[in-house]
Amino acid sequence: MARTLWPVLLASAVGLLPFTVFSTYLVPIADEAGSSVAAMGGLRGLGGLAALLVGTALAPVIDRVPKEWAAAGALVALGASAALGASGDFLLLAAFCLLVGASTAVLNPALTAAAADRFGTGKAAGRAATLVTATTSMTAMLAAPVIALPALFWGWQGDLLGVTVVSLLLAAVFVARRRRADPDGEAVAHGPRLGYLASFKALAAVRGAVPVLLIGFLRTAVFMGYLSYLAAFYEERFDLDAGLFAFVWTLSGASFFVSNLLTGRLTNSAEPRFGTERMLAAGLVAALVSVVGFYFTHWLPLALAMTALHAASHAVVAACVVSLIVRRCGTTLRGSALSLNAAGQSLGVFAGAALGGAGLGLAGYPGTAVVFGALVVAALGAAVPVLRGAPKAGDV
Missing domain, CATH: 1.20.1250.20 (MFS general substrate transporter like domains)
Known part of the structure; x- marks a missing residue:
């Protein structure tokens, strides 16, 4: 199961990295932006607000498009947000927080649903979904030391640019896998397609x-x-x-x-x-x-x-x-x-x-x-x- 889902598991780990970098290097990021730590830390709340609004508004949409397309789009947005954050500018860091929250609000459910869809509707689907959440929890525990070592060589900006590169590569993987599974692009969802309010x-x-x-x-x-x-x-x-x-x-x-x-x-x-x-x-x-x-x-x-x-x-x-x-x-x-x-x-x-x-x-x-x-x-x-x-x- 892990071999089949490796892009999904890796993407779920990458989704945690931007805010982990932001939290770990909050002080130098604030210094780079010419801001106080309190003001810079307050920007983190923008991500949660964006995740709440986007996650609620786009909830029905995730089932109306292929999960791989949704994940790929979210990864592109995540990569763009990391690139904006690497600039060190206060306004761009605010945009970084908003965009990370919005992109992960789509990325996480799309990845979990995509993993479950690979194994149908039974207990194997539930196990696949919980494997994604377990990977996320493991990454949350290990992310700080993982990003700290590379940062010794290229700084926190390099960490964020690295997230950009990996996110875009993973987006390409999801697009390629979807095209191989559905070359004509006709299969959108299993079962009837429901309207937004429906x-x-x-x-x-x-x-x-x-x-x-x-x-x-x-x-x-x-x-x-x-x-x-x-x-x-x-x-x-x-x-x-x-x-x-x-x-x-x-x-x-x-x-x-x-x-x-x-x-x-x-x-x-x-x-x-x-x-x-x-x-x-x-x-x-x-x-x-x-x-x-x-x-x-x-x-x-x-x-x-x-x-x-x-x-x-x-x-x-x-x-x-x-x-x-x-x-x-x-x-x-x-x-x-x-x-x-x-x-x-x-x-x-x-x-x-x-x-x-x-x-x-x-x-x-x-x-x-x-x-x-x-x-x-x-x-x-x-x-x-x-x-x-x-x-x-x-x-x-």
């Missing part, structure tokens, strides 16, 4: 689709909000400096990657021991226990265990959400659903950080625990109709 209505009618998308949003809000204040918590409670906290970050990232990969395999195996819906509920329960317990622990080993458990539980939920979307929405709607899921995640990043900060400001870390715990409880509530709609004779 796609939203059809998606709302899919069993459990709306609750699953809501769970994806709430899960992201909890996890990304939790990560926003993770370093501050470890520094305040356990006096860990940035160097030692890097190990905590690695623990969290490794836990997420391994759990995401294994969950994708287990829930999409030929004879799974546990249904995907039950795994989803179990992951949410573990997330609730770990996020609330984390903020009340004062023993470092227990805090580290909670950190690993929390990351692993979110990986379980994320893999189950993608698997359910892919298997329940079919080839005619999965691109739209995955695009809305990605847009919900963009919104979740902002909501989680804002709500977590409000809880922290009002009642300290216990307040943060209450806020994130309440969001997980809401996700458990959304999981009830998903569990009720689960197939009785095996997970479908």
Whole structure:
């Protein structure tokens, strides 16, 4: 499966690199642009806003065109954005953030849907989709050191120009593969072609689709909000400096990657021991226990265990959400659903950080625990109709 999907997996990794370079080299980038770090860092929010708007607006369109064309177009836009960012100009860096957010809003769901389409509508499709998300999580963990080594030779500008080159090459690969698969360019989508508004209505009618998308949003809000204040918590409670906290970050990232990969395999195996819906509920329960317990622990080993458990539980939920979307929405709607899921995640990043900060400001870390715990409880509530709609004779 990995050999078949290698361009998809590589493209999913490349999609993370522009903002990773931006975050890693924020200080020298701000110096180059003659801006403050605060002002430059604020531009990152433009990418999330663009991802939310573009992902929602273009959700039905992804299923109306070949996924490879959508991915190729997004890669070209991503490459152009990286080239703009390499200029170091403040206005062009603002355009860079907007364009990266917009391009990844199309790229990520197109890649996930394309991977699933290669293997039909069954469990193999769900496994292919979760393989893409697992690759993305692994890249998020390893991207910083990967880009840091080349930057020693050509600087952060060289990293961005390298992203431009790789993105354009991958776009050409997707175009070539699509032409070989469909030389006449006639096959656009499997099944009937739905209109723009009809796609939203059809998606709302899919069993459990709306609750699953809501769970994806709430899960992201909890996890990304939790990560926003993770370093501050470890520094305040356990006096860990940035160097030692890097190990905590690695623990969290490794836990997420391994759990995401294994969950994708287990829930999409030929004879799974546990249904995907039950795994989803179990992951949410573990997330609730770990996020609330984390903020009340004062023993470092227990805090580290909670950190690993929390990351692993979110990986379980994320893999189950993608698997359910892919298997329940079919080839005619999965691109739209995955695009809305990605847009919900963009919104979740902002909501989680804002709500977590409000809880922290009002009642300290216990307040943060209450806020994130309440969001997980809401996700458990959304999981009830998903569990009720689960197939009785095996997970479908």
